[in-house]
Amino acid sequence: MIFEKMAQYDYEQLVFCHDETSGLKAIICIHDTTLGPALGGCRFWNYDSEEDAIVDVMRLARGMTYKNAAAGLNLGGAKTVVIGDPKTDKSEAFFRALGRYINSLDGRYITAEDVGTTVEDMDMIYQETPYVCGVSESYGSGGNPSPMTALGVYYAMKRTAKEAFGDDSLDGKTIAVQGVGNVAYNMCEFLHEEGAKLIVADINEEAVQRAVDDFGAEAVSVDDIYSVDADIFAPCALGGILNDKTIPALKVKMVCGSANNQLLEEDKHGQMLKERDIMYAPDFVVNSGGVINVADELEGYNRERATKKIKGIYDQMDKIFAIAKEQDILPLQAAEHLAESRIDTMMRVHSKYSAKPKRQMKQ
DSSP states (O other), rough: OHHHHHHHTTOOOOEEEEEETEEEEEEEEEEOOOOSSSSSSSSOOOOOHHHHHHHHHHHHHHHHHHHHHTTOOOEEEEEEEEEEEETOOOOHHHHHHHHHHHHHHSSSBOOOOOOOOHHHHHHHHHHTOOBBBOOOOOOOOOOOOOOHHHHHHHHHHHHHHHHHHOOOOOOOOEEEEOOSSSOOOOOOHHHHTTOEEEEEEEHHHHHHHHHHHHHEEEEOOOTTTSSSSSSSEEESSSSOOOSTTTGGGGOSSOOOOOSOOOOOHHHHHHHHHHHHHEEOOHHHHHHTTHHHHHHHGGGGOOHHHHHHHHHHHHHHHHHHHHHHHHHTTOOHHHHHHHOOOOOOOOTTTTOOOOOOOSSOOOO
16 A cells, blocks of 8 residues: 555655664655755654555655756755654653664755754754754854744735735734644744734743733633634644634635644635635745755755745745636635646656765765
8 A cells, every 4th residue: 555655645764764773653644855965854643553654755755856946946845753652752762873874865854953853852863964954053054044034924924915815914913823842833923013913823821921911912712713803814833724624714814824734625725715705825925935045054044044035935926826827727726826836846856866965074
């Protein structure tokens, strides 16, 4: 079944990593290297089963291919998932063992932080391989990518607002924010500074209170966030939250947030939003600021250059909405078309990526 799944979406490689001494159990999936080495984060999650981990890593790796291509990066898509409890199972030996597996791929895959991993974890991986981004700033990195991801969401939201409301100003707009984690908090800061009104919900009461204290946000329950009177809904927590139950409750004109895989069923629920005249901003473009930021490290990190690229998400959204209008398709389909077109063009130029690392091993 695994090879059938790989053939269905043209996956290149699935690597199972095990180290008895450290307890490492990880899976690396490389989906596509047409545009360059495959970049994708390392997710640390306590999966219910190995089968669930395989399904997740393959889904995430393919998503990274689209995200990197649509963001205009010369990078393919991949992902690592680590099976375990990020609160109890981490150790230096654990991440160094993973670093050796990544290094054995000789540059075909570059990792970074994701759910359950930190800058400090990437530093330990960096002891074994140069093929890691998101390390400490002392190593020439951009550090924590959350603020940069939030900046990209902010610019995507402004361009989507132009599509939904006729101009890109968020001043005076009411924005319902689902989830107030690191990325969403930074996004709220940008929105607050522009004059937006914020309504927030999160299972973490401390995160909610922080937004209330710092931005004058209104707090509502996690169940009520879908039905509040607002202009914009910003999903910044779990995936699959736009579905048969929640979409009819929305009272907004647009959806734009940092969460991955927001549409439970892409075509069905994308069409439901369109029928209710709700503009949808494709999540894998909206939240691409983080990967743009860490990818800049491959050229020797320059914050000014990275910031300029991330602000360019505004222009990528412009292209997507133009394609959607021209071809009378959904915005998500337009974003996928943009990514696939770029990959297809480069596939005719060269085949599989041959590693030519720019970074040197730390001595």
